[in-house]
Amino acid sequence: MSKYNALKKAEEYSLDLLCVAPNAKPPVCKIVNYGKYRYEAQKKAKEAKKNQKIIEVKEIQLTPQIGEHDLLTKVKAAIKFLQEGNKIKVGVRFKGRQLAHVEVGEAVMNKFIELTKDYAVIDKAPNLDRKWLTCLLSAKPTKK
Numbered sequence: 001m002s003k004y005n006a007l008k009k010a011e012e013y014s015l016d017l018l019c020v021a022p023n024a025k026p027p028v029c030k031i032v033n034y035g036k037y038r039y040e041a042q043k044k045a046k047e048a049k050k051n052q053k054i055i056e057v058k059e060i061q062l063t064p065q066i067g068e069h070d071l072l073t074k075v076k077a078a079i080k081f082l083q084e085g086n087k088i089k090v091g092v093r094f095k096g097r098q099l100a101h102v103e104v105g106e107a108v109m110n111k112f113i114e115l116t117k118d119y120a121v122i123d124k125a126p127n128l129d130r131k132w133l134t135c136l137l138s139a140k141p142t143k144k
Contacts, residue, residue, distance in 0.1 A: 006031075057136075059089045062112065064098050064105040071108070075115045082119045082139040092133040105133050113137070 001009075006029055010017040016034035019027055058081045060074050078088050090112055092105040109126050116137065124136035 053085065055085060055087060057087045057089055059091065062090065062092045062105075062108055064092060064094065064101070064108055066108055071112065072115075075112065078112075078116055078137070079119050082116070082137070085139055087123065087139075088120070088137045090135045090137060094131045094133070099131065102128060102133070109133055109135060 006017055010031045013031060015031045017029050018032050018034060018037060019029045021028040058078075060078055062071070062074060066074075078090070081088055090109065092109050094102065094105060098105070106126065113120075113122065113126075113135065119140060120137040121140050122135065123138045124134075126133055126135040
């Protein structure tokens with residue numbers, strides 16, 4: 001149908017001509033009430049936005065000389081964050097001469113990962129960037 005005939009037909013019904021697929025050969029259009037169409041589209045978008053899950057990245061900072069109980073406290077907090085469905089960025093910060101013994105910080109990071117292994121999987125392996133040894137963990141997928 002020609003564009004002119006389609007517009008005339010839409011005007012007969014007191015409706016609008018909406019181009020659904022303008023790139024198709026020939027272009028595909030339909031006759032609709034545009035106000036109702038927009039309302040329905042907005043309603044669908046709002047419903048989709050309401051149903052989406054927002055994942056936050058929580059950050060936990062450690063030091064190479066962290067005490068055993070302090071580490072366990074950080075692990076408890078991390079497990080709580082993971083159970084809420086958040087990701088965790090774990091960082092070990094080195095100051096001054098601590099950079100000469102990076103292996104101490106790596107041991108702390110590995111111990112942290114070992115303590116959270118039942119709840120987390122490693123998204124990004126530990127890597128050293130200037131004064132920070134960082135690692136990204138996310139919650140283990142739950143079995144349904």
